[in-house]
Amino acid sequence: MMAKHLVIGEISNGAFRNVSFEAVAAAKMMDESAEVVGVVLGESVASVAEEMVQHGADRVLTVESEKLKEYTPDGYSQVLMEIIEQEKPDAIVMGHTYIGRDIAPKIASKLGSGLVSDAVAIEGGSTFIRPIYSGKAFEKVAIEEGLQFVTIRPNNIPALEKDTGKSGNVEAFNVEVKDLQTIIKEVVRNTSTGVDLSEASIIVSGGRGLKSEENFKMLEDLADVLNGAVGASRGACDAEYCDYAMQIGQTGKVVTPDLYIAVGLSGAIQHVAGMSNSKIIVAINKDPEAEIFQIADYGIVGDLFDIVPKLTEEFKKVVVS
Numbered sequence: 001m002m003a004k005h006l007v008i009g010e011i012s013n014g015a016f017r018n019v020s021f022e023a024v025a026a027a028k029m030m031d032e033s034a035e036v037v038g039v040v041l042g043e044s045v046a047s048v049a050e051e052m053v054q055h056g057a058d059r060v061l062t063v064e065s066e067k068l069k070e071y072t073p074d075g076y077s078q079v080l081m082e083i084i085e086q087e088k089p090d091a092i093v094m095g096h097t098y099i100g101r102d103i104a105p106k107i108a109s110k111l112g113s114g115l116v117s118d119a120v121a122i123e124g125g126s127t128f129i130r131p132i133y134s135g136k137a138f139e140k141v142a143i144e145e146g147l148q149f150v151t152i153r154p155n156n157i158p159a160l161e162k163d164t165g166k167s168g169n170v171e172a173f174n175v176e177v178k179d180l181q182t183i184i185k186e187v188v189r190n191t192s193t194g195v196d197l198s199e200a201s202i203i204v205s206g207g208r209g210l211k212s213e214e215n216f217k218m219l220e221d222l223a224d225v226l227n228g229a230v231g232a233s234r235g236a237c238d239a240e241y242c243d244y245a246m247q248i249g250q251t252g253k254v255v256t257p258d259l260y261i262a263v264g265l266s267g268a269i270q271h272v273a274g275m276s277n278s279k280i281i282v283a284i285n286k287d288p289e290a291e292i293f294q295i296a297d298y299g300i301v302g303d304l305f306d307i308v309p310k311l312t313e314e315f316k317k318v319v320v321s
């Protein structure tokens with residue numbers, strides 16, 4: 001019998017987070033012949049749900065309710081449990097985002113299943129590779145029987161190419177959302193650029209070497225040219241040069257962009273824990289002994305106040321936006 005893989009999509013600001021499509025690709029990698037069923041919860045999500053089909057899902061179930069406008073653990077777990085009970089999937093895949101990190105263990109415990117969290121690659125369909133010890137090592141976890149429940153780290157498993165010719169196969173799943181124990185009254189979004197840090201393919205990250213909040217603008221200019229996002233070390237956040245929402249590291253966000261440009265930050269172990277799996281790391285630091293150079297693919301030793309504006313100007317000449 002054909003296996004069924006449920007992929008829980010995520011909407012942010014009215015559009016899918018890219019990890020939703022990466023999760024569809026992961027579900028296919030786990031079993032190419034499986035039926036992949038997308039799930040989207042939210043207030044008015046039916047209009048965008050088709051995009052999951054265009055990225056490889058066979059069909060998509062939507063649940064629309066004012067109560068699901070913002071993520072709440074009780075609202076989501078109640079609805080997802082009903083869908084899981086009805087659909088009886090062989091696997092569940094979702095992003096290792098703040099929602100995935102919160103809801104996946106709750107649902108796994110309700111189902112009495114295991115959970116592989118934060119997978120960055122899949123081998124042979126049922127062996128998952130995940131970082132351990134703050135990214136210093138990787139472990140392989142094989143699921144031998146029962147439900148395969150996995151969260152995947154954004155930006156690691158490539159999404160399938162979008163086929164805009166595909167359409168249909170979006171169904172409303174009827175479920176009454178019970179009264180919530182948590183009511184979200186307001187969401188204050190505090191990000192420096194339009195690009196989501198955890199999904200950005202290019203990140204320009206600054207440290208205490210920037211010396212002031214005004215100087216951080218320099219990084220925004222560089223990030224804008226590259227269509228990237230701006231991140232920071234905790235040193236920069238503690239010094240109030242930028243908001244803690246931008247902190248990368250052990251106690252901040254974990255990122256895996258294609259390009260990470262570390263500017264005026266020393267490369268403390270707690271910072272490296274959040275960015276060492278970036279595909280290419282470029283470090284700019286005036287101290288040739290700075291630890292960041294030990295993990296950098298390319299290093300520029302010099303004064304960031306000279307180098308960053310020059311880089312921005314040079315990239316402006318070659319980057320076609």
Ligand SMILES: Cc1cc2nc3c(=O)[nH]c(=O)nc-3n(C[C@H](O)[C@H](O)[C@H](O)COP(=O)(O)OP(=O)(O)OC[C@H]3O[C@@H](n4cnc5c(N)ncnc54)[C@H](O)[C@@H]3O)c2cc1C
Nearest residue numbers: 207208209233234235249250251252264265266271286304
């Ligand atoms: C429990 C715990 C959790 C932590 N979690 C995190 C975390 O999640 N993320 C994190 O980042 N940190 C974290 N830290 C803090 C971490 O240990 C470091 O203190 C912090 O990362 C240092 O920030 P920094 O590199 O910006 O500052 P510094 O270490 O002060 O480095 C500044 C760098 O800028 C360079 N510089 C100065 N001026 C210039 C210039 N003009 N041009 C070029 N280079 C220049 C200097 O050479 C230096 O290397 C944590 C610490 C603890 C104890």
